[in-house]
Amino acid sequence: MPVAEGVPQTLYDKILAAHVVDEKLDGTVLLYIDRHLVHEVTSPQAFEGLKNAKRKVRRPDCTLATTDHNVPTTSRKGIKDIATFIKEDDSRLQCTTLEENVKDFDITYFGLGDKRQGIVHVIGPEQGFTLPGTTLVCGDSHTSTHGAFGCFAMGIGTSEVEHVLATQCLITKRSKNMRIxxxxxxxxxxxxxxxxxxxxxxxxxAGGTGSVIEFCGSVIRSLSMEARMSICNMAIEAGARAGMVAPDDITFEYLKGKPLAPVYGTPGWERAIKYWRSLHSDPGAKYDIDVQIDAKDIVPTVTWGTSPEDVVPITGSVPDPETFKSESKKAAGRRMLEYMGLTPGTPMQDIPVDKVFIGSCTNSRIEDLRAAAQVVKGKKKADNVKRAMIVPGSGIVKGQAEAEGLDKIFLDAGFEWREAGCSMCLGMNPDILAPKERCASTSNRNFEGRQGAQSRTHLMSPVMAAAAAITGKLSDVRKLTEYKASPHIEAYKLNTSTPGKAHADEAIEDDDTARERLGDQPEDSSPQVNTLVAEATGSQGLPKFLVHRGIAARLDRPNVDTDAIIPKQFLKTIKRTGLGTALFHDWRTKEDGSPNPDFILNQEPWTKAKILVCTGANFGCGSSREHAPWALNDFGIRCVIAPSFADIFFNNTFKNGMLPIAIRNATELERIATEAGAGREIEVDLPNQVIRDADGVEICQFEVEEFRKHCLVNGLDDIGLTLQLEDKIVEYERRVSANTPWVDGTAYLRRKGQGGKLAAKAVPVPTTNRGQPLKDPIDW
Known part of the structure; x- marks a missing residue:
């Protein structure tokens, strides 16, 4: 329910309240989205849905696109176009499809020919697209990164990407407040x-499931923006919907001179600063969960298992699963050690590594590279380390690092200096590990197969990864380098710009027309909305979910992540269908490619399962990619029963007409699992919210939110429902454009002399059959 007037509010409460377009009695909120970032993996099906329904992108001025997941990070010297540069057919198709879509829908795009291209969560902040007090979404779970600016930023699935493109809104529920x-x-x-x-x-x-985490305290306040971004980036790995840090002078200093931020020194900047200073949690604000951490307890930390929660201090040893509390934890620990090729009791500093990766949306910014270079300078990569890769987060980061000579430090040490992209973080591009290779990585996930089939990943900081590259094994950086101050203070300096007119690149310095265009103010303050969107008010519809009966398969594993549900090599598709054969691929298939007879879905009668019963908690943790529910649905599983679900996966299933059911009562869950283990059918009656056995005997009842139930039972899609509230959306946009004009995309994209058109067009990248040269990027 809304926070009562006069009641102390958290930072999250304030931003949510400022973006409510409509709220139902059951607490369902229609939330307005200020900023939308798009990349090639989670958007093709969304744009296809718009085209099929003859819908437009409502706010192209508030949408920014780039390619990052699939792109090679090898040299781009002499690149003609993306179609000839990317060799893998499926990767190339996703990237060229995005380029066609941004042209068709008139969306601003940073392609490989543009130095502003980079990882989506790096380019947003460095362009000033990310601002305090805004709402921001992207079809990527690590959108939580942007919360470092006091922005409510969350990852969404492809169905929601389509929803935001069409309506600039999301249907959601309020999250709990958590403070760390x-x-x-x-x-x-x-x-x-x-x-x-x-x-x-x-x-x-799963500690933050259902919550928005606000990070605060003296340590957080002392960190630079880039260090805060690293922390918020991994809030999703704690199960949270988002992570946030209240904006302060460090935030405002970072935003000075950013191309899409209010122009420093103008009344617009001062007006924005005044509002941004109000974005903090009020004294006495209530948190549902409160966690206190003493900085003296934190030492350099690394992961040992296949989940980000499997951490130990670098001074520690590989744990013994037999000491874990529950049998399920013990079993999971044994599996992880077997996968990781580790022995209990082995000192972490005795574990050799094959490769080192410094990059990803967690740690690829200029300060991360400076910190790593501080460790590497004057040293050489260990002989047993086959490759040590430095992958800047954007072309701008790369250029800045080269200007500071960081590239030379890394190259002299035997490291590889790459182009911008997601690279080895998730292995959807050529940068992958070979089977059983061990990597010291600054990325955010260490799931099975995350960096390549049978890859073994240890997560750590940039300085720790750099130390591993130099010593050839996991190492305590404190032994390698004499620190006079903490790296977060010494190497992580503020990335400030000279105050003045913002500009995107050097072109403005000697281009009078570009400089004049950028300096112009918008002619009007009305939102740039495609007026045609109101014509498409019908719902495409989904299959109705009423009584679902079928064979149920039992799965006894906790923390079943999205990379396990469908490995990343099957994500290179521009369709929602055809993924059923890839469901649980690494568990269903042996190393030689033959079916694994021990896995439940390869056994009769479960090869035709329509329901999945997972006895372990936190099902669907990990990515916001919607491919996981698509794979289940395509296999024929429309209902998943588990003790608990990760937030984004839970939401994505509903968007696809599927039903996730949380059964927290252990006795009831075991009764359901026993029926599934016996190969009998289960009946899920959604209208009556009852689960029955094959004989029609009630096993238990279950809960489901009334609004979600209404949509499933009636086969309603969110876009059709939202467009019925067009008048409220228009009124919201009018009010916000007047009150916070710096958020309105027209403030930087619609300029005098442009005829009311976007000043930053999508850069045309021709397909190979056209044979045209790549045009120069258009400057802001």
Whole structure:
């Protein structure tokens, strides 16, 4: 329910309240979205849905696109177009499809020919597209990164990507408030990555489920924006819907001179600053969960298992699963050690590594590279380390690092200096590990197969990864380098710009027309809305979910992540269908490619299962990619029963006409699982909210939110429902454009002399059959 007037509010409460377009009695909120970031993996099906329904993108001025997941990070010297540069057919198709879509829908796009291209969660902040007090979404779970600016930012699935493109709104529910306070002072060698890994190890990967985490305390306030981004980036790994840090002078300093932020020194900047200073939690604001961490307890931290919660201090040893509390934890621990090729009791500093990766949306910014270079300078990569890769988060980061000479430091040490992209974080591009290779990685996930089939990943900070590259094994950076101050203070300096007119690149310095265009103010303050969107008010519809009966398969595993449900090599598709054969691929298939007879879905009668019963908690943790529910649905499983679900997966299933059921009563869940284990059918009666056995005997009842139930039973899609509230959306946009004009995309994209058109067009990238040269990027 809404927070009562006069009641102290959290930062999340304030931003949510400012973006409510409509709210139902059951608490369902129609939330307005200020910023939308788009990349090639989660958007093709969304744009296809718009085209099929003859819908437009409502706010192209508030949408920014780039390619990052699939792109090679090898040299782009002499690149003609993306179609000839990317060799893999499926990767190339996703990237060229995005380029066609941004042209068709007139969306601003940073392609490979544009130095502003990069990882989507790096380019948003560095362009000033991310601003305090805004709502921001992307079809990527690590959208939580942007919360470092006091922005409510969350990952969404492809159905929601389509919903935001069409309506600029989302249908959602209020999250719980969680606070993680980190007080004290970090010791030398300890960075923000260690802080967040320690916190995840403390609360677990499901500790923040259903919550928005606000990070605060003296340690957080002392961190730079880039260090805060690393922490918020991994809030999703704690199960949270989003992570946030209240904006302050450090935030405002970072935003000075950013191309899409209000122009520093103008009345617009001062007006924005005044509002941004109000974005903090009120004294006395209530939190549903409150976690206190003392900075002195945090040391350089690394992961040992296949979940971000499996952490130990670098001074520790590989744990013994037999000491874990529950049998399920013991079994999971044994599986992880077998997968990781580790023996209990082995000192972490005795574990050799094959490769090192410094990059990803967690740790690929200029400060991360500076910190790593501080460790590497004057040293050489160990002989047993086959490759050590430095992958900047954007072309701008790369250029800045080269200007500072960081590239030379890495190259002299035997490292590879790459182009911008997601790279080895998830292995959807050529940068992958070979089977059973071990990697010291600054990325955010260590799931099975995340960096390549049978790959073994240890998460850590940039300085720790750099130390591993130099020593050839997991190492305590404090022994390698004499620190006079903590890296987060010494190497993580503020990335400030010279105050003045914002500009995107050097072209403005000698281009009078470009400079004049950028300096112009918008002619009007009305939102740039495609007026045609109101014509498409019908719902495409979904299959109705009433009584679902079928064979149920039993799965006894906790923390079943989305990479396990469908490995990343099957994500290179521009369709929603055809993924059923890839469901649980690494568990269903042996190393030689033959079916694994021990896996339940390869056994009769479960090869025709329509319901999945998972006895372990936190089903669907990990990515916001909607491919996981698509794979289940395509296999024929429309209902998943488990003790608990990760938030984004839970939401994505409903968007696809599927029903996730949380059964928290252990006795009831075991009764259901016993029926499934016996190969008998189960009946799920949604209208009556009852689960029955094959004989029609009631096993238990279940809960489901009334609005979600209404949509499933009636086969309603969100876009059709939302467009019925067009008048409320228009009124909201009018009011916000007047009150916070710096958020309105027209403030930087619609300029005098442009005829009311976008000043930043999508850069045309011709397909190979046209044979045209790549045009120069258009400057802002």
């Amino acid at each position: 306070q980190v007080n004290g002072e970090l010791a030398p060698g300890v960075s923000s990555k260690d802080v967040v890994l320690y916190a995840i190890g403390l609360i677990g990967t």
